[in-house]
Amino acid sequence: MLNESGSNRRIFMEGYRNGIPIGLGYFAVAFSLGIAARDYGFSALQGFFASLITYASAGQYMGFALYATNTTLAELMILMFIINARYILMGFALNQRMPEGTPLRTRLLVGSCITDEIFGITIARPGVPTPYYTFGALIAAVPMWAVGTALGISMGNILPARIVSALSVALFGMFIAVIIPPARKDKAVLGAVAVSFALSYASVHMPGISALSQGNRTILLTVIISAVFAALFPRKTEDSEGGAVDAD
Amino acid sequence: MQINVYLYILVMAFATWLMRVAASLVMKKPVKNRFFQSFLYYVPYVTLAVMTFPAIVEATQSPLAGAAALIVCIAAAWFGQGLFTVAVLGCVTVLILEFFL
Numbered sequence: 001m002l003n004e005s006g007s008n009r010r011i012f013m014e015g016y017r018n019g020i021p022i023g024l025g026y027f028a029v030a031f032s033l034g035i036a037a038r039d040y041g042f043s044a045l046q047g048f049f050a051s052l053i054t055y056a057s058a059g060q061y062m063g064f065a066l067y068a069t070n071t072t073l074a075e076l077m078i079l080m081f082i083i084n085a086r087y088i089l090m091g092f093a094l095n096q097r098m099p100e101g102t103p104l105r106t107r108l109l110v111g112s113c114i115t116d117e118i119f120g121i122t123i124a125r126p127g128v129p130t131p132y133y134t135f136g137a138l139i140a141a142v143p144m145w146a147v148g149t150a151l152g153i154s155m156g157n158i159l160p161a162r163i164v165s166a167l168s169v170a171l172f173g174m175f176i177a178v179i180i181p182p183a184r185k186d187k188a189v190l191g192a193v194a195v196s197f198a199l200s201y202a203s204v205h206m207p208g209i210s211a212l213s214q215g216n217r218t219i220l221l222t223v224i225i226s227a228v229f230a231a232l233f234p235r236k237t238e239d240s241e242g243g244a245v246d247a248d
Numbered sequence: 249m250q251i252n253v254y255l256y257i258l259v260m261a262f263a264t265w266l267m268r269v270a271a272s273l274v275m276k277k278p279v280k281n282r283f284f285q286s287f288l289y290y291v292p293y294v295t296l297a298v299m300t301f302p303a304i305v306e307a308t309q310s311p312l313a314g315a316a317a318l319i320v321c322i323a324a325a326w327f328g329q330g331l332f333t334v335a336v337l338g339c340v341t342v343l344i345l346e347f348f349l
């Protein structure tokens with residue numbers, strides 16, 4: 001543990017660097033979220049504040065929309081639990097890679113940074129998840145999310161639609177960069193990704209399932225597909241060093 | 249009566265945060281169960297794959313441009329390009345294609 005602070009600083013900077021492209025993608029998405037938030041009666045300052053402390057795209061969109069319908073705080077809470085429930089699974093995946101004896105505050109700090117994208121780059125990074133990395137990414141990305149929301153509210157459609165359209169692909173590009181390298185190395189992951197694409201596409205058009213929100217479709221498909229692959233293609237049991245998720 | 253908007257935002261953020269830390273609050277050590285380990289191994293890839301498709305095709309003005317970006321990104325990632333490069337290639341693909349479509 002010699003030189004720990006120097007190495008922590010380096011890990012923080014690594015997270016910060018990787019958080020920048022995420023922030024750029026966030027900016028575009030937040031801008032369109034801001035346009036919606038303005039329609040639901042939020043000021044730029046309120047939108048900025050909401051994005052800064054919530055940093056959840058689908059959840060915030062729903063939260064903004066509900067505000068306009070005079071929902072109660074209890075209803076809001078329950079609906080936010082449901083729409084953000086995929087973060088529970090992500091939290092389990094990250095905690096699974098932390099050895100026994102990891103302090104609760106470390107677990108809480110790592111968990112607090114979970115967004116779809118930060119989870120993605122954290123799980124792709126070999127070794128034990130550390131708050132220095134996740135906070136580096138969070139500090140790079142979330143301000144752009146908040147500023148994008150405020151600008152979307154205050155400036156509406158000032159950005160040409162073509163630019164917004166191109167930027168909106170950035171987030172998905174990052175997802176793809178996380179899932180494809182392990183899929184190339186592990187046939188079971190490749191199969192899981194292919195099945196996920198197919199069933200996700202089908203679920204959008206399937207009666208019943210298509211009525212669910214996108215967040216809930218994501219949870220349902222994640223649980224089913226991961227469980228089936230876990231049953232059909234189980235991993236070799238590994239110890240607590242978190243090696244089970246390391247594809248490299 | 250309309251709830252105070254800042255209180256509303258605080259509740260929204262708190263409920264979201266609880267989901268983020270729920271696992272941190274209950275897990276003390278990695279789970280040994282082989283099925284659960286395998287399940288968690290697949291979760292990230294499945295989640296991200298489900299969120300990517302077909303959403304990427306719906307995010308762009310022209311679905312064709314989104315589909316092309318999907319293919320370009322998969323190819324770039326397959327041949328070892330990093331996070332940022334893959335994301336930028338996807339954006340550039342859409343920008344160029346939507347100029348013509």
